[in-house]
Amino acid sequence: MNKGTFVVLASGRGSNFQAIIDRVSDGYINAVCTSLITDNPDAYAILRAKDAGIPAEVVSYRTFPDKNMYENALLATLARYNPDLVVLAGYMRLLGERIVDLYKGKMMNIHPSLLPAFQGLHAQRQALMYGTKVAGCTVHFVTHDMDAGPVIMQRTVQVLDDDDEESLSERILIEEHQVFPEAIKLFFEKKLLIKGRRVFLLPRT
Amino acid sequence: MNKGTFVVLASGRGSNFQAIIDRVSDGYINAVCTSLITDNPDAYAILRAKDAGIPAEVVSYRTFPDKNMYENALLATLARYNPDLVVLAGYMRLLGERIVDLYKGKMMNIHPSLLPAFQGLHAQRQALMYGTKVAGCTVHFVTHDMDAGPVIMQRTVQVLDDDDEESLSERILIEEHQVFPEAIKLFFEKKLLIKGRRVFLLPRT
Numbered sequence: 001m002n003k004g005t006f007v008v009l010a011s012g013r014g015s016n017f018q019a020i021i022d023r024v025s026d027g028y029i030n031a032v033c034t035s036l037i038t039d040n041p042d043a044y045a046i047l048r049a050k051d052a053g054i055p056a057e058v059v060s061y062r063t064f065p066d067k068n069m070y071e072n073a074l075l076a077t078l079a080r081y082n083p084d085l086v087v088l089a090g091y092m093r094l095l096g097e098r099i100v101d102l103y104k105g106k107m108m109n110i111h112p113s114l115l116p117a118f119q120g121l122h123a124q125r126q127a128l129m130y131g132t133k134v135a136g137c138t139v140h141f142v143t144h145d146m147d148a149g150p151v152i153m154q155r156t157v158q159v160l161d162d163d164d165e166e167s168l169s170e171r172i173l174i175e176e177h178q179v180f181p182e183a184i185k186l187f188f189e190k191k192l193l194i195k196g197r198r199v200f201l202l203p204r205t
Numbered sequence: 206m207n208k209g210t211f212v213v214l215a216s217g218r219g220s221n222f223q224a225i226i227d228r229v230s231d232g233y234i235n236a237v238c239t240s241l242i243t244d245n246p247d248a249y250a251i252l253r254a255k256d257a258g259i260p261a262e263v264v265s266y267r268t269f270p271d272k273n274m275y276e277n278a279l280l281a282t283l284a285r286y287n288p289d290l291v292v293l294a295g296y297m298r299l300l301g302e303r304i305v306d307l308y309k310g311k312m313m314n315i316h317p318s319l320l321p322a323f324q325g326l327h328a329q330r331q332a333l334m335y336g337t338k339v340a341g342c343t344v345h346f347v348t349h350d351m352d353a354g355p356v357i358m359q360r361t362v363q364v365l366d367d368d369d370e371e372s373l374s375e376r377i378l379i380e381e382h383q384v385f386p387e388a389i390k391l392f393f394e395k396k397l398l399i400k401g402r403r404v405f406l407l408p409r410t
Contacts, residue, residue: 114339117322131403133359134319136339154338156361161405198336200366 004031004084004188009091010038014045016089016110019177020184021052029181031188034081037074039093061093071096078103085187088142089180100144105194107142108187110180112172114138114154119147124169127159135159135168137176139183141194150199152183152192209236209393211290212283215243219250221294221315224382225389226257234386236393239286242279244298266298276301283308290392293347294385305349310399312347313392315385317377319343319359324352329374332364340364340373342381344388346399355404357388357397 010017017036023029036049036056049056057077064070075098078086088095088109100107113123115138118130127135136156143149155175159168186192186201193200215222222241228234241254241261254261262282269275280303283291293300293314305312318328320343323335332340341361348354360380364373391397391406398405 114319114322115337116335117319129402130321131356131401132320133343133356134341134361138338151336151338156339196336197334 005034005081006031006085006087006184006188007035007037007078007081007083008033008045008087008089010036010043010045010089011040011092012043012045012090014043014048014089015173016176016180017045018048020087020089020181021048021054023181023185025052029185029188031084031184034083035077037077039091045090067096071098075099075102085184086142087180087184094146095142097144100142103142105141108139108152108180108183109142109147109149110176111138111140111147112136112169112176114156115140115147115151122165124172125165128163128165128168133159135172137172137179139180141199150194150197152186152199153179155179209289210239210286211236211292211389211393212240212242212286212288213238213250213292213294214296215241215248215250215294216245216297217248217250217295219248219253219294220378221381221385222250223253225292225294225386226253226259228386228390230257234390234393236289236389239288240282242282244296250295272301276303280304280307290389291347292385292389299351300347302349305347308347310346313344313357313385313388314347314352314354315381316343316345316352317341317374317381319361320345320352320356327370329377330370333368333370333373338364340377342377342384344385346404355399355402357391357404358384360384 008017021033024033033054036054038058039061041058041060046056059074059077061070086103086107114136118126134156136154138154139152141149157171191202193202213222226238229238238259241259243263244266246263246265251261264279264282266275291308291312319341323331339361343359344357346354362376396407398407
């Protein structure tokens, strides 16, 4: 049987991308990462892709006359790879409705907070400013509403009294690197059942 | 040196009230609970107070002509006990600004969610409907905004696939019964330092 495939969309450093492809390499995720797609021609993630022998595609918003054309290009790039799953790993651009609809239930994002708390940018800073004692990260399916789709997995991190944004972000990132590969693994094992807003874990067979 | 004193406000069953006075009895909390105050003449918490030899005061909203008079009565009752700390343990009535101002930094509440997520009523049901994987409880200082004061402590609970509101609430309650006495203990040890929205834990001396 052919393995499932996925593409990763990332805009920056790509540390989650690296964590994911490492877990493909060691056999934990039983699927193939067929491409890295980025909107940022300078993304360090591109180098990681090259190191891993994974094609890197740059679809840069700035090179298109409008949002619609950009989305057409992104859709065309995705269609070329025809992935079973689209993984948003620090992709800093909101995806249009057409893309979200096309990959409904087949697109995951990770967010550095315990959603629904601290949606949007700088979630870790928001958590510190609020004074929460427990932070964390959330892997969720992507829907039209930003940072609000069905939650697949969450991991918690204690906020320490001497935390700043950087130290808290680093500890959350450690959890992200574990939980995101786990969610992808479960997806390809067909263990994730979406029912409304809830995601259930099917029993091992 | 005289021990510090606190009063507990509760409207219902009083399971947190019981957990707290149990930890006074066994010496964990170094303070005296001088009264239970309730707005509900039928609260089971009243029986718990009697069993523990703690005076129970009923200040029932319905017996006063308006909110202002009710608050006057509640303030008068509080003043009689002149507590160092006011503990809201399932008190189902919003307190007026005068009371909140008077006990600023000296009034704690517990809420069955990881604030800022799921404020207001039926927090556990809200968590299940959202599909969050991590629920919990929050002890916080009370401010004018409901369920939004500086966070003292939080405890997490995993949401299970077969959880309903009752089962999740029960597991959260187990954590509430541990974390609320701990926060009160730390308050009387003068270990809690409020700075803006954050609460820091002072080192042991």
